[in-house]
Structures are given as C-alpha cells and as structure tokens.
Amino acid sequence: MANTFGIYIHIPFCKSKCDYCDFYSLAGQEEQMDRYQRALLTHLRSFGPRMKGWVADTVYFGGGTPSYYGEKRLREILSLIQRLFTVSRQAEITVECNPDSVDWRSMARLRRSGVNRISLGVQSADPQQLRCLHRIHSPKQVVQAVADIRQAKINNLSLDLIYGLPGQTMASWEDTLHKAMSLSPEHLSCYGLKVEADTPLAHQVSLGLSLPDGDAQADLYLRAVELLQQGGYRQYEISNFAKPGRESRHNLKYWTGREYLGFGPGAHSYFGGQRYAYPRDLEGYLQAIAAGAAQLEEIQPITPPEQAREYLMLRMRTLRGIEEWEYRRKFGLNFEPIARRLEFFESHHWAEQSDHRWHFTPQGFLLSNTLILELLDAQSGTIQEQTYWKELIGQPDSDQDP
Incomplete structure (x- = not known):
C-alpha cells in the first residue's frame, strides 16, 4: 500500500x-x-x-x-x-x-x-x-x-x-x-x-x-x-x-498525525518526522525561490516522546479520541495515569468512552485546553519513567542505532 x-x-x-x-x-x-x-x-x-x-x-x-x-x-x-x-x-x-x-x-x-x-x-x-x-x-x-x-x-x-x-x-x-x-x-x-x-x-x-x-x-x-x-x-x-x-x-x-506538505509563505508541513514552516513574508518567499530554495523556520524534529504528546493533544480534539491499546502499541507507555484522569473527567461529564475509545463530550470540548494539559501532565510522568529505565539499561530512545 x-x-x-x-x-x-x-x-x-x-x-x-x-x-x-x-x-x-x-x-x-x-x-x-x-x-x-x-x-x-x-x-x-x-x-x-x-x-x-x-x-x-x-x-x-x-x-x-x-x-x-x-x-x-x-x-x-x-x-x-x-x-x-x-x-x-x-x-x-x-x-x-x-x-x-x-x-x-x-x-x-x-x-x-x-x-x-x-x-x-x-x-x-x-x-x-x-x-x-x-x-x-x-x-x-x-x-x-x-x-x-x-x-x-x-x-x-x-x-x-x-x-x-x-x-x-x-x-x-x-x-x-x-x-x-x-x-x-x-x-x-x-x-x-x-x-x-x-x-x-x-x-x-x-x-x-x-x-x-x-x-x-x-x-x-x-x-x-x-x-x-x-x-x-x-x-x-x-x-x-x-x-x-x-x-x-x-x-x-x-x-x-498524518503527513502533509505546505507550499507558500506561512504554510506549515509535517513530513519525514519533522514539522516546519515557511516565514510569513511574501517578498522573502519570492526572493528565496528566485535564489533557488525557500527558507524554512520553526523546524521541529518530532521525537517519540513528542509523538506521544501530539497523540493526546491532537486526537483529543476529535470525537474518535484515543484508545488504550492503540496508545500502548504506538508508544510503549503506561496508560493508567491517563485513564485515571479520564475517569475523573467522566465523573464530571467532560469525557466518555465509546467502543473502548475515550473522547470529550461537548461540555468537555469547551474545557479542552485545560483538560488536555492535565492529560499531558499525567503522561509526562510515564515518559520520564520510561526514559529513566532506558538510560539505566542502556537502550536508545528511538529506533535508530545508538
């Protein structure tokens, strides 16, 4: 495919x-x-x-x-x-x-x-x-x-x-x-x-x-x-x-989190494990293309921990939301701290579970910026714990050879 x-x-x-x-x-x-x-x-x-x-x-x-x-x-x-x-x-x-x-x-x-x-x-x-x-x-x-x-x-x-x-x-x-x-x-x-x-x-x-x-x-x-x-x-x-x-x-x-290429001043891209953008400057863009290459800004490599954070930030914007075993398979991280926060949100009618997937309710979407920050905070402890153990046993943080 x-x-x-x-x-x-x-x-x-x-x-x-x-x-x-x-x-x-x-x-x-x-x-x-x-x-x-x-x-x-x-x-x-x-x-x-x-x-x-x-x-x-x-x-x-x-x-x-x-x-x-x-x-x-x-x-x-x-x-x-x-x-x-x-x-x-x-x-x-x-x-x-x-x-x-x-x-x-x-x-x-x-x-x-x-x-x-x-x-x-x-x-x-x-x-x-x-x-x-x-x-x-x-x-x-x-x-x-x-x-x-x-x-x-x-x-x-x-x-x-x-x-x-x-x-x-x-x-x-x-x-x-x-x-x-x-x-x-x-x-x-x-x-x-x-x-x-x-x-x-x-x-x-x-x-x-x-x-x-x-x-x-x-x-x-x-x-x-x-x-x-x-x-x-x-x-x-x-x-x-x-x-x-x-x-x-x-x-x-x-x-x-799927890949796309942007063209033009101010356009953003996510491709090849990086996010980048072209400056919001029409004249600068025109001159750079004439000189042979558009200038980039905001180049951000997306590391595995960043991918895990983006999974929460972006997918919780959608009604499809997130799923425990999908998360574990993708990132090898413990979902329990996130599940506890989601269960707390559920008790306040801010989140709910459908077909084993967690997503916000309309009331939760209203508070999504705050609620997502809480999920990221819950996640950060598991990322730090994973990094600690990898460093302890000498394993790299990515699929690349050390």
Missing part, C-alpha cells in the same frame, strides 16, 4: 482584510499575483522528484482568499500538481472561497479540473455583524454563491460560521445556524471568535467594543452542537460537523 500525504497551497491574497483575521493574508497586493504564481510553480517543481512512492489523497487551497486569486491560476497549479505528483483518483480537492468571488462558470471550470469540495466563508447571516467584521459580502451573496456552486455540480460544500460576534445574541446565532442548514451543506465549521493581538478587532476591543463573554460563548457553542445534531450533522472535531462520510479528509490529517 502506497504512503499517502496531503498538499496544502497557501494563497496569501485577499480583496479585503477582515478585522479578526490573524492568518497570513494581504490586501491590495494584486500586482504580485503573477510573480507569486511563478514562484509557487517553481517551488512545487522542486518537490516532484522527491515524492516517488507517495500518493497525494488530499489537496487544499487555503488563504487568504483562493477564489479571489482567480480560477485560471488555481487550475494551473492543480494541473501541475497532477503532473508532478501521483494524485489519487479519489482525492479530496478543496478550494476556500468567499461569497463575493464565486460564479458558476469559474466553479464549473474548477470542477472539471478536479476540484470536488468548496469551503465557503459565510461567518454570519446578520448583515450588521458582517459589517462589524469588515466582511465585504452580504447574506444574499451567500445564497447566490451556494446556488452557483451547486449549478457547477460540486456536491461537497462546507460553510464556515463564527459565534461570539459583536452584538450577537442567541436568537441571531440560531438564525444563522438555521439559514446555513437551509442551504444543505455537507459540512459546517463553527469557530468561536478569538481576539488576536495586533488585529483591528483587538484595537476596537481596547476602545470599548463589547463581545459576548466566555459563558455566553459557551452557551452559543452548545446550542450549535444541539441544533446541528438535530439537523443530521455529526460533530467529529471540536469545531467541525458533517453529514455521514463528509468529514474534511484533509483537516483530519492534522488531527490524526
């Missing part, structure tokens, strides 16, 4: 920068698009010969706003990927879009090129909330965009929504959820608004902009879980809900 991996393509261009956005994206840089396209294609070509024996089973265009970048450029990138790499015939190929930059002809051309999934940035059905976030689309454009996507015969659609917005009430959030479900997407992502440092939203909050507090955000989240479940959307990750079989295969790679 061939090794599989995902490909992430970062498109750092936007028509307008949203007030809450902390992703690496740039507005007003359209003149750099052609130059960036050449650099990105060059970067991809440099990886083609290295990937013999690997099959790409997901491709994800994120940003930024890939749909604003233009379907012609996206098709050129995808065509090169299909020539350079072995791409599965069943690959999930996703493009992120904003409602204001969607039309059915461009969607149809993308579909014919292989795109079979669209992720649409809706955020809210309330025009005032959209304006407050500096979103440039309207609720009417959302409805039209979905109609265009369906007319283009793309049958895998995800909608992004945000809760905890300025002026958002339970009634307005329920209205957004009902309107989103009325569009019959296969997938929904619901994210709590975070005030990131050095964003326009952070400045507005410092001047007195009021946001729903933590308790109100929790109520909004739990209501979303309830309504989406009633609508047939199964929660499979903290923020993600899907019809059966329509989970995001690409994003699941991040949460289950």
Whole structure:
C-alpha cells in the first residue's frame, strides 16, 4: 500500500482584510499575483522528484482568499500538481472561497479540473455583524454563491460560521445556524471568535467594543452542537460537523498525525518526522525561490516522546479520541495515569468512552485546553519513567542505532 500525504497551497491574497483575521493574508497586493504564481510553480517543481512512492489523497487551497486569486491560476497549479505528483483518483480537492468571488462558470471550470469540495466563508447571516467584521459580502451573496456552486455540480460544500460576534445574541446565532442548514451543506465549521493581538478587532476591543463573554460563548457553542445534531450533522472535531462520510479528509490529517506538505509563505508541513514552516513574508518567499530554495523556520524534529504528546493533544480534539491499546502499541507507555484522569473527567461529564475509545463530550470540548494539559501532565510522568529505565539499561530512545 502506497504512503499517502496531503498538499496544502497557501494563497496569501485577499480583496479585503477582515478585522479578526490573524492568518497570513494581504490586501491590495494584486500586482504580485503573477510573480507569486511563478514562484509557487517553481517551488512545487522542486518537490516532484522527491515524492516517488507517495500518493497525494488530499489537496487544499487555503488563504487568504483562493477564489479571489482567480480560477485560471488555481487550475494551473492543480494541473501541475497532477503532473508532478501521483494524485489519487479519489482525492479530496478543496478550494476556500468567499461569497463575493464565486460564479458558476469559474466553479464549473474548477470542477472539471478536479476540484470536488468548496469551503465557503459565510461567518454570519446578520448583515450588521458582517459589517462589524469588515466582511465585504452580504447574506444574499451567500445564497447566490451556494446556488452557483451547486449549478457547477460540486456536491461537497462546507460553510464556515463564527459565534461570539459583536452584538450577537442567541436568537441571531440560531438564525444563522438555521439559514446555513437551509442551504444543505455537507459540512459546517463553527469557530468561536478569538481576539488576536495586533488585529483591528483587538484595537476596537481596547476602545470599548463589547463581545459576548466566555459563558455566553459557551452557551452559543452548545446550542450549535444541539441544533446541528438535530439537523443530521455529526460533530467529529471540536469545531467541525458533517453529514455521514463528509468529514474534511484533509483537516483530519492534522488531527490524526498524518503527513502533509505546505507550499507558500506561512504554510506549515509535517513530513519525514519533522514539522516546519515557511516565514510569513511574501517578498522573502519570492526572493528565496528566485535564489533557488525557500527558507524554512520553526523546524521541529518530532521525537517519540513528542509523538506521544501530539497523540493526546491532537486526537483529543476529535470525537474518535484515543484508545488504550492503540496508545500502548504506538508508544510503549503506561496508560493508567491517563485513564485515571479520564475517569475523573467522566465523573464530571467532560469525557466518555465509546467502543473502548475515550473522547470529550461537548461540555468537555469547551474545557479542552485545560483538560488536555492535565492529560499531558499525567503522561509526562510515564515518559520520564520510561526514559529513566532506558538510560539505566542502556537502550536508545528511538529506533535508530545508538
């Protein structure tokens, strides 16, 4: 069986920068698009010969706003990927879009090129909330965009929504959820608004902009879980809900520790036992590619103890969760300290066990950052104990020869 991996393509261009956005994206840089396209294609070509024996089973265009970048450029990138790499015939190929930059002809051309999934940035059905976030689309454009996507015969659609917005009430959030479900997407992502440092939203909050507090955000989240479940959307990750079989295969790679390659400034990769990223610097990226090699930052080898920590951190984000004997087989570590913490969480209705797998409840997902830290603390003692005994008897900490 061939090794599989995902490909992430970062498109750092936007028509307008949203007030809450902390992703690496740039507005007003359209003149750099052609130059960036050449650099990105060059970067991809440099990886083609290295990937013999690997099959790409997901491709994800994120940003930024890939749909604003233009379907012609996206098709050129995808065509090169299909020539350079072995791409599965069943690959999930996703493009992120904003409602204001969607039309059915461009969607149809993308579909014919292989795109079979669209992720649409809706955020809210309330025009005032959209304006407050500096979103440039309207609720009417959302409805039209979905109609265009369906007319283009793309049958895998995800909608992004945000809760905890300025002026958002339970009634307005329920209205957004009902309107989103009325569009019959296969997938929904619901994210709590975070005030990131050095964003326009952070400045507005410092001047007195009021946001729903933590308790109100929790109520909004739990209501979303309830309504989406009633609508047939199964929660499979903290923020993600899907019809059966329509989970995001690409994003699941991040949460289950599978390998992927990222291309573009700000893109991250996990491959060959390392995590690394490219700097969030468009000009630096362009110059580095022109000089023959993209510069890396945040290079982090993933040691066996780190793999064990990531297993807890990432898989406990998902409804599939973790399983004792899977953990023991992978890492050779004692599960008992973790089991004791999970049993304590279970007594507080924060975690539960299904088919021998532990996972958080919706109430537990609300506390997941704190609860995962407790699990990591329980784990650290077993890792230290294992290291002590290996050092005592002279065994290496990895599969490599000492």
